[in-house]
Structure formats: C-alpha cells, structure tokens
Amino acid sequence: MLIRTYAILATIASAIVALDQYTKFLVRTRLALGEVWMPIDWLAPYARIVHWTNTGAAFGLFQNGNMVFTVLAIIVSAAIIYYYRDVGRASWLIRLALGLQLGGALGNLIDRLTRGTVTDFLSVGTFPVFNVADSGISVGVALLLADMLIEQRRRPAPAEENPAPHSP
Numbered sequence: 324m325l326i327r328t329y330a331i332l333a334t335i336a337s338a339i340v341a342l343d344q345y346t347k348f349l350v351r352t353r354l355a356l357g358e359v360w361m362p363i364d365w366l367a368p369y370a371r372i373v374h375w376t377n378t379g380a381a382f383g384l385f386q387n388g389n390m391v392f393t394v395l396a397i398i399v400s401a402a403i404i405y406y407y408r409d410v411g412r413a414s415w416l417i418r419l420a421l422g423l424q425l426g427g428a429l430g431n432l433i434d435r436l437t438r439g440t441v442t443d444f445l446s447v448g449t450f451p452v453f454n455v456a457d458s459g460i461s462v463g464v465a466l467l468l469a470d471m472l473i474e475q476r477r478r479p480a481p482a483e484e485n486p487a488p489h490s491p
Contacts, residue, residue, distance in 0.1 A: 325408065332407050332422050339426025343455035344433060347442040350374050359446075368448075375452045376440040389435055396432040400425055416470040424463035430456030 354360055354374035361371040378389045403425045410417050431454075434441040443452040 328408060328412075329404075331418060332404070332425065335419060335422025336426035336429060339423060339455065339459040340430045340433070343426070343430035343459070346444065346455050347434065350444040351442055354444075370448075371446045372444050373446045373452055375443040375446075377443050377452075378440050389439065393432065393435045396428045396435070400428050400432070403428070414470070416466055416473075420463040420466035420470065422463075423459040423466070427456040427459030427461075427463065430454070430459065 350372065351374065354372070356374050356376065359367075359371050359373045361367040403421050407418070407421050410421070431441050434456075441454065441456075443454045443457070445454060445458075446452045
C-alpha cells in the first residue's frame with residue numbers, strides 16, 4: 324500500500340523533472356545565453372523563449388542565494404516525502420500539489436548541483452523569466468491554497484459561545 328501511495332508522488336514529480344530538464348536542455352543547446360526566440364512576431368511582446376540563468380529563487384528573486392536554495396530544496400523535498408504518506412487518499416488535490424512541488428524542487432535542485440545555476444527560459448510580458456520547475460512549484464502552492472479554501476467552506480461555521488441577547 325505504501326509503495327502504491329509513493330508511486331503516485333514519484334510519477335507526478337518524475338513527469339515534472341523530465342519535462343523541466345528536457346526543456347532546459349533544449350534551451351541550453353539551441354540558444355546562446357541571453358538569446359531570444361519567438362517564431363510568431365506579434366506574440367513577442369507578450370511571450371517569448373529566452374535563455375537566462377538564475378542563482379536565486381523562483382522568478383529571479385534573492386539572487387546569489389544558490390547554496391541557501393540548494394539546502395532549502397533538499398529540506399523541502401524531504402519534508403514533502405515524509406508528509407505525503409499522511410495525506411489521505413481522498414485528498415487528491417493535496418497529493419497533486421505535493422507532487423508538482425516536489426518535481427519543481429528537484430528540477431531546480433538538479434540544475435544547482437550540476438551547473439551551479441538554474442536555467443530559466445519562459446518570459447511572459449514583464450514577469451520575471453521562469454521555467455517548468457518554477458511553474459510546478461507555483462501551481463502546487465496554488466492548489467494547496469485552493470484545497471484549504473475548499474475545506475474551509477465545507478466545514479460548518481462554529482457556533483457562537485456567547486450569543487448576544489435578543490431584545491423584543
């Protein structure tokens with residue numbers, strides 16, 4: 324049963340890592356650092372592929388924190404793996420969220436350990452450049468928040484302990 328439970332986590336995380344590493348490989352082997360590619364001219368102001376590197380957190384935040392984020396990715400990955408076994412089978416949204424986050428953390432961790440920097444390439448509007456791993460982490464966080472909101476709405480409202488007396 325435990326193997327089946329972790330197989331779901333491993334499948335989701337592996338899919339994110341594979342897609343992340345493959346797309347980063349394509350960018351690194353086909354574009355020079357800083358080079359932009361966009362085959363549809365009218366789309367260029369809104370979305371483009373650009374070869375960029377990042378030594379900080381997702382979306383270029385906290386630059387030059389590579390060692391801190393390496394350690395943090397290892398801790399977060401271990402916490403997800405540990406906590407995942409306690410997530411109920413009915414909590415499919417949490418399971419999906421944790422799989423996406425684990426895959427994202429591992430995808431960027433692989434870059435940090437093998438290259439010393441994270442390859443970013445998705446550029447949308449004026450938003451900082453990001454990658455598939457960053458997207459997995461962000462979507463995973465959004466799903467966790469959505470699950471929290473859904474669960475909060477399912478619970479009945481607590482009764483007031485000292486209701487105010489009604490005047491006639």
